[in-house]
Amino acid sequence: MPDVSAPALDDDVLVAVRDLSTRFFTEEGQINAVEGVSFEVRDNEVVGIVGESGSGKSVTALSLIDLVDSPGEITGGEVWYRDAELAEEFAGSDAVVGDHVDLRRVPATVRRSLRGSSFSMIFQDPMSSLNPSVTVGEQIAEAVEVQRRAKGNPRRTRSRTQGYGLGRLLVDAVLPSRSYTDEESHARAIKLLEQVGIPDPAERADEYPHQFSGGMLQRAMIAQALAGEPDVLIADEPTTALDVTIQAQILDILRELQESGETSVVMITHDLGVIARMCDRVGVMYAGEIVERGRLADVFDDPIHPYTQGLLGSVPDLEAPAARLQPIEGNVPSLLDREMPEGCYFADRCPKAMADCRQPVPEYDGDASEEHAVQCVLADREYDPAVALDDTDGVIDDTDSVTDDTDGATDDGVVSGE
Numbered sequence: 001m002p003d004v005s006a007p008a009l010d011d012d013v014l015v016a017v018r019d020l021s022t023r024f025f026t027e028e029g030q031i032n033a034v035e036g037v038s039f040e041v042r043d044n045e046v047v048g049i050v051g052e053s054g055s056g057k058s059v060t061a062l063s064l065i066d067l068v069d070s071p072g073e074i075t076g077g078e079v080w081y082r083d084a085e086l087a088e089e090f091a092g093s094d095a096v097v098g099d100h101v102d103l104r105r106v107p108a109t110v111r112r113s114l115r116g117s118s119f120s121m122i123f124q125d126p127m128s129s130l131n132p133s134v135t136v137g138e139q140i141a142e143a144v145e146v147q148r149r150a151k152g153n154p155r156r157t158r159s160r161t162q163g164y165g166l167g168r169l170l171v172d173a174v175l176p177s178r179s180y181t182d183e184e185s186h187a188r189a190i191k192l193l194e195q196v197g198i199p200d201p202a203e204r205a206d207e208y209p210h211q212f213s214g215g216m217l218q219r220a221m222i223a224q225a226l227a228g229e230p231d232v233l234i235a236d237e238p239t240t241a242l243d244v245t246i247q248a249q250i251l252d253i254l255r256e257l258q259e260s261g262e263t264s265v266v267m268i269t270h271d272l273g274v275i276a277r278m279c280d281r282v283g284v285m286y287a288g289e290i291v292e293r294g295r296l297a298d299v300f301d302d303p304i305h306p307y308t309q310g311l312l313g314s315v316p317d318l319e320a321p322a323a324r325l326q327p328i329e330g331n332v333p334s335l336l337d338r339e340m341p342e343g344c345y346f347a348d349r350c351p352k353a354m355a356d357c358r359q360p361v362p363e364y365d366g367d368a369s370e371e372h373a374v375q376c377v378l379a380d381r382e383y384d385p386a387v388a389l390d391d392t393d394g395v396i397d398d399t400d401s402v403t404d405d406t407d408g409a410t411d412d413g414v415v416s417g418e
């Protein structure tokens with residue numbers, strides 16, 4: 001477990017993740033899915049986490065709300081959440097600094113009780129996340145009911161997390177298709193559907209998921225996630241399966257929610273366009289680590305890590321439509337512990353890898369700003385071809401600029417390797 005100590009946190013920091021690590025203990029071996037990840041979510045902002053598939057973005061999101069299932073395990077780190085009431089409950093323990101509470105040091109029941117009311121998640125695939133045999137309205141009303149019941153209980157670690165009692169369980173067993181949400185919850189569900197732009201929400205609430213289009217389903221998922229009026233909405237690739245028009249509408253809904261001051265948003269995506277459009281700050285993930293993070297303008301206008309540069313270089317430039325794209329050669333490395341390389345995990349794909357990159361790479365402040373942090377030796381010195389790694393495969397042969405639009409590219413736009 002990393003050696004972490006109680007941090008000094010600004011008042012506007014809603015969530016501060018510190019050195020969070022999650023591993024999966026499989027028959028093939030230990031998989032280091034998330035490795036020492038740190039980032040902050042402030043009031044009323046959108047924080048993006050971007051990276052290729054398999055970089056650990058979704059596991060980071062699941063770790064944040066303690067939803068990692070066996071064989072996965074959160075093996076270290078801290079998740080500081082600002083909640084004065086909770087801080088009072090655990091006052092005097094090492095889990096509390098000011099109004100912030102380290103959720104990794106409180107009982108699991110407390111973490112569970114915060115799902116929905118403090119943290120809520122919009123999953124990638126609404127069709128597989130909603131129950132096909134229950135109406136959309138009923139499913140949202142159920143989420144409303146669970147949150148209302150939780151809020152009605154005193155703030156105790158156990159009582160807040162109690163589910164349906166034995167009586168309700170028995171009635172459910174006898175009458176499995178009965179409606180077990182009351183009128184108030186149903187009315188709230190209709191309001192939520194209206195809030196996310198579903199037309200004729202009262203009628204649509206009585207329809208089943210298969211009667212909704214993909215965009216409507218995603219809106220319904222957002223409505224369900226809003227049932228508990230969460231402080232933090234985690235959106236895991238919320239627009240991946242949608243066409244661009246619907247994608248824009250969904251992003252507008254999330255942006256409106258954030259701008260209304262109702263919630264902060266953590267946006268998990270592989271789409272740099274979504275990040276550019278939505279986010280105030282961004283963390284770039286690679287092989288389970290956040291390799292560069294900072295304010296959007298800092299990271300996008302002055303990327304330091306070659307992986308960030310590569311990601312940005314592989315996006316079409318509307319101002320130079322004829323320019324060739326510069327894809328990053330190779331794939332994300334295996335995250336199996338025994339196969340992970342020494343030093344920088346990007347070294348085998350990095351066009352600027354040097355001998356030192358085979359040693360563990362610390363995190364540096366980029367451009368002298370504490371908020372712009374980079375895990376790369378280039379943060380404090382220039383690339384030196386004289387000490388370039390000679391065992392890299394498939395690296396870009398033009399190291400002057402990874403976003404150069406012609407050099408080193410083949411006719412089909414793929415960067416040639418040496």
Ligand code: SF4
Pocket residue numbers: 305306307344345346347348350351352353354357361375376377378
């Ligand atoms: S530490 Fe070295 S190999 Fe890793 S990204 Fe930076 S320059 Fe490339």
